[in-house]
Amino acid sequence: LVFDEIPEFSSTMFQPVGGMDRIPYAFYEHLKDAVRFNAEVSDIQTSEQGSRITYRDRISGKTQVLSADYAIVTVPLPLLAKLPTNFTAPFKQAIQTAQSDQANKVAWQAPRFWETDFNIYGGLSYLDHEVKGLWYPSDRLNSAQGILVAAYNTSESAQAFSQKSLAEQFASSRQAVELLHPGHSAKLQKPVAINWSKVSYSKGPWIVNDEVGESAYRLLNEPQGRTYLASDALAHGGVGIWQNSAADSARRIVSLIGRHAERQQPGVAA
Secondary structure, eight states: OGGGGSTTOOOOOOOOTTOTTHHHHHHHHHHGGGOOSSEEEEEEEEOSSOEEEEEEETTTOOEEEEEESOEEEOSOHHHHTTSOBOOOHHHHHHHHTOOBOOEEEEEEEEEOHHHHTTOOOSEEEEOSSTTOEEEEOOSSTTSSEEEEEEEEEEHHHHHHHHTSOHHHHHHHHHHHHHHHSTTOGGGOEEEEEEEGGGSTTTOSSSBOGGGSOHHHHHHHTSOBTTEEEOSGGGSSOOGGGHHHHHHHHHHHHHHHHHHHHHHHSTTOOO
């Protein structure tokens, strides 16, 4: 009951039809001409005149170079730390301080027994078990089937859980459901397990901001030449509001670029 009172979280809301990634795909519909998929960044160079990004086209295998007046880099910081750049030494060191947390999820398809038998419509249940919690769907209420997230653990618990085989992870998740909802674990079907440290081009769920010093945080929020960093890790937001934090960071960077462009061309609105 206290969950809604925690500043990082808010009451359960409906999700976009088809999942949360429908939001970026909606942006994509208006930005198709400017989007390049399958572009793996391999080098970032910046100066006071512009930015140059080198990337490999994962389909053709060819190396391409993009030059622009400004660059906004949203590569996860632990991956950015491994890329060749001409950032200053203090800036590179600040990037190195950013470390990803650990997180796992296990999800199942099942008849909506939590709704029909327990009157649970969305939200979470916590238990003293290695899976840590169950997350009930807040979409398509009262439909025949639903997706039950029956493991969502982080940090040390996630690290240990990720070392188990998939069969062991599924068995543990099923056991947790049986503890909370006796007699219903047999209804679970088609399991999927995700460990964020194994997801390409992510390698982690979020940055552990407590480990990033305040001076490093301030530095990472300043540009290198005409290259700016933006991400949920660069706005003071908690785990539960990562989308809001990412949007806040993006808005801040766009504002900084706008002011810089105005200074470059006095009298011209950015």
